[in-house]
Amino acid sequence: MTSIRELKAKRTKLGADAKAIMDEATKAERSMTGEENTRFDKLMDERDEMDATIERAERLLDDDRHSIGDDTDDNRGADQGKAMAALRAYFIGGRGSLTAEQSRALNAGNDPEGGYLLPPMQWIQELIKAVDDAVPLRGLATVHQLTMADSLGVPTLDTDLSDAEWTSEIGTGSQDDGLRVGKRALSPNPVAKRVKISRKLLRLTAGKAEDLVRERLAYKFSVTQEKAFMTGNGNKQPLGLFTASADGIPTSRDVATGSATGFTGDGLIDAKYALKAAYWPNARWLFHRDGIKGIRKLKAPVAEQYVWQPGLATDRPDTILDAPYVVSEFVPNTFTDGLYAGMFGDFKHYWIAEGLNFEVQRLIELYAENNQIGFIGRQEADAMPVLAEAFVRIKCATS
Numbered sequence: 001m002t003s004i005r006e007l008k009a010k011r012t013k014l015g016a017d018a019k020a021i022m023d024e025a026t027k028a029e030r031s032m033t034g035e036e037n038t039r040f041d042k043l044m045d046e047r048d049e050m051d052a053t054i055e056r057a058e059r060l061l062d063d064d065r066h067s068i069g070d071d072t073d074d075n076r077g078a079d080q081g082k083a084m085a086a087l088r089a090y091f092i093g094g095r096g097s098l099t100a101e102q103s104r105a106l107n108a109g110n111d112p113e114g115g116y117l118l119p120p121m122q123w124i125q126e127l128i129k130a131v132d133d134a135v136p137l138r139g140l141a142t143v144h145q146l147t148m149a150d151s152l153g154v155p156t157l158d159t160d161l162s163d164a165e166w167t168s169e170i171g172t173g174s175q176d177d178g179l180r181v182g183k184r185a186l187s188p189n190p191v192a193k194r195v196k197i198s199r200k201l202l203r204l205t206a207g208k209a210e211d212l213v214r215e216r217l218a219y220k221f222s223v224t225q226e227k228a229f230m231t232g233n234g235n236k237q238p239l240g241l242f243t244a245s246a247d248g249i250p251t252s253r254d255v256a257t258g259s260a261t262g263f264t265g266d267g268l269i270d271a272k273y274a275l276k277a278a279y280w281p282n283a284r285w286l287f288h289r290d291g292i293k294g295i296r297k298l299k300a301p302v303a304e305q306y307v308w309q310p311g312l313a314t315d316r317p318d319t320i321l322d323a324p325y326v327v328s329e330f331v332p333n334t335f336t337d338g339l340y341a342g343m344f345g346d347f348k349h350y351w352i353a354e355g356l357n358f359e360v361q362r363l364i365e366l367y368a369e370n371n372q373i374g375f376i377g378r379q380e381a382d383a384m385p386v387l388a389e390a391f392v393r394i395k396c397a398t399s
Helices: 004-027 034-067 075-093 100-105 121-127 199-204 208-231 265-273 277-282 289-295
Strands: 142-145 152-159 180-186 189-198 254-256 284-287 323-327 340-345 350-363 372-385 391-395
Touching: 004 034, 152 350, 180 372, 189 199, 189 208, 199 208, 199 372, 208 350, 208 372, 254 265, 265 340, 265 391, 284 289, 289 323
Parallel strands: 142 350, 254 391, 284 323
Antiparallel strands: 152 180, 189 372, 284 340, 340 391, 350 372
């Protein structure tokens, strides 16, 4: 069975093979041919599938680590947990990576090879669940937890001093009254969701149904926030990155892509250099996967080099014009006249204020007549860009 390290090595080779096709076209000072485009697309599709496989394997490994040492009074539940942990170890490292205890947990029968490996039912259920969309922005933003107040005041430098002046040894320069400090406020807004499940289902699944409810609630709250972080209007919800506003990112920070239906190399170069160099060390591109798909084949007009480059080491990310990128399903992806299509910026200047961490309340008696138990998820949060110049928003040109 292939290990995570081997999967990453295969991913790197796919990227290197794709780059070789790009380099061959670049060396010949031409665009990729139709056949090269087909081969390139095939390699990149395989590489994207490999990324998803690696992510799932890493999540399984993480779950396995957290399952170690868990105790339960329900022996059947304990056996199921051991079987799940053993199965994860098998899928990540192969039969040779299993301990004797893990092999026994998956042993059914006595074939000459030492027993058949049978996946427990929970694993089969996980296989038919669609892959969750990534919600990356929170991990890049600055998160503030409110403990003693119901809002967060964000200080702003509205007007700065003018430059210092050359003067004499005892001179103090002219008086400058231009410094103005303002404030923006983040007031966490409530988000909630209610779910009911039957007591019979809880009993038959040894509590696994409740774990699923809690996990899905947590994910759906993350999705709700990610959507608002991107396109929220700021009215009782976060102010999104792709919502033009004087309180967040104004239209003066917009740069055209150079095309009314997508991106150009010139447009991306303009966007990168519209951001001050001081922000570059932490800056990331932010696109929908449809945007990345188109950008992969763009060339910079002067050097005729492709603007997208694969990371050729397992610990190096792919880049666009030498800067890494993140992908969110909730970035606008309708590439047409005047609509937003992506962003380049330092996302630590997107602030999130939380008045209530995500929590789940269990309702035992309220639905007792229907033999059900209820769950209510709650959270209070607000968010906004706090420094406009740290962001460059990319929009399709108008035709």
